[in-house]
Amino acid sequence: MAEAFQFELVSPERLLVSEKIESVVIPATEGEMTVMANHAPVMTTIKPGVVTVKTASGQQERYVVFGGFADILPAGCTLLAESAVAVKDLDRDDIARRVQDAREDVTDARDDAARTRAEQYLAQLTTLQSALQAA
Template sequence: MADFNFELVSPERLLLSERVSEVVIPATDGEMTVMANHAPTMTTIKPGVVTVKAADGKVSRYVVFGGFADILPTGCTLLAESAIPADEMDPAAVQKRIDAAKTELEGAHSDEHKSRLEQFLAELTHLNGIVVAF
């Protein structure tokens, strides 16, 4: 199986930069599996779990809270708004983000802002159920 370069970057740090055989990312329009020679694509990322299968077969997971991915035939770079290795994730941190989104929703004035917050809240709630399963 062909390998490609993958980088996961957050504002805080570079979480991963290595050769991988596949990456599953939580794209806004649904989960997307990226492999070598993928068609060039750019997509936004919703809150979710990134699953990385390294060239040696080792699987690792990272929780991301939005961002975007730039996919080329030779590699993929995911720029996350915030990211953390799944094994370091505290479910209370997701609940804190849910509570903050609910508070912001109460103060939202435009329908567009309310709609974006409702979607984000739904994604966080779904992610909360996944994180609890870790």
């Protein structure tokens, strides 16, 4: 059994998770990260994706996040999400709306930098949408 550590998943609306867990997989901007107790200190940005939490009892819980950042320390991890929802409570129509909004953002971009950011966000959302439809 892995050593437990404190994990918190916070969105502007509410605190979704605050408990001791064994591990968490985070969709960091540079790739997925698995965080366990005594992880080296790091701060990373989060892309839209699924956070998988392995609880101290061995069960898995999954949450969809839409950006944010994670602060990882040896004693714990705090993920501050721009928006988050449990997969079991997911509104797939909400993701479809976000994809449509992102497409409009690409079309309405005023310069190349804004267009590039909008295209990256759209790509992340469509990947997330595909992954959730397969699940």
